[in-house]
């Protein structure tokens with residue numbers, strides 16, 4: 055089951071959401087290796103910072119052949135150099151440019167962009183036209199431009215359906231809709247039905263539904279509730295990076311791939327650690343794994359000892375040692391069925 059976004063064909067309609075501070079290069083590769091991911095994108099990049107060449111932006115924009123097709127997400131407002139930043143991203147390997155129209159965080163939404171773009175639809179459509187035109191010229195029509203938005207700033211301003219339709223006229227190739235209002239931040243429940251109003255408003259571009267997909271079964275449920283043609287998963291993937299593979303099998307065969315055993319999950323964590331060490335500095339490795347072990351731990355039963363050893367590790371070496379012991383201890387639960395389905399590193 056594939057998904058076409060303009061000239062870009064995704065092998066699966068399942069997308070990893072950008073989650074600032076979490077969906078770094080290592081994690082994107084990890085999810086792709088688990089299987090079922092059609093597209094993963096960088097976290098939001100500030101258009102001015104990338105053009106200035108800020109080291110932090112360069113690190114955030116880093117990609118790799120194992121991270122393809124890779125989207126790069128940019129944010130900025132109507133006065134920012136988003137068209138130039140989009141061309142910059144293409145030169146650094148972006149196969150898709152996504153414009154952030156949903157970030158609710160004050161630092162972004164009060165001045166720089168994100169959800170602020172939902173508040174002046176006309177200005178945002180003009181901005182989209184300029185980005186689309188610049189990208190078209192720079193890439194020779196190879197790279198689609200997409201937008202990721204919320205339903206609107208608040209329930210009095212349900213702008214997503216008309217904005218999506220106008221963005222389509224401006225040349226935007228797909229929209230992702232997170233089914234919450236900006237004022238909700240991440241509270242309450244994502245409204246999948248209202249995502250359906252966006253699906254019905256656009257003429258032909260794909261709508262990608264997003265919000266609260268944490269189990270493989272939620273993927274067809276969101277598609278059914280909204281008519282969306284793709285599904286983006288964020289926080290659910292932090293706990294279960296194998297959700298894409300399970301859901302892709304569900305879409306293809308009608309039954310989800312079985313949940314990996316504790317041993318298989320430990321192998322996945324070990325691979326995450328390895329990828330972090332390969333692609334990021336030692337401080338990021340420790341910081342990331344210390345927090346991520348709690349997310350992973352939620353699906354693994356009694357692993358308090360493992361979590362404690364990760365939290366107190368002074369070096370990645372100690373994390374490896376803890377994992378080796380736990381892998382030995384759980385050898386009996388290794389699942390050939392999970393492994394044989396072809397994760398390249400197994």
Ligand SMILES: Cc1cc2nc3c(=O)[nH]c(=O)nc-3n(C[C@H](O)[C@H](O)[C@H](O)COP(=O)(O)O)c2cc1C
Nearest residue numbers: 071072073074097098202232265266267287288289
């Ligand atoms: C900590 C955090 C950081 C996020 N960073 C981004 C971001 O950089 N760009 C973006 O478009 N969305 C960002 N999001 C929103 C997610 O992409 C997604 O739309 C949202 O979490 C809802 O999907 P989920 O329920 O599957 O997590 C972030 C969400 C969280 C919780």
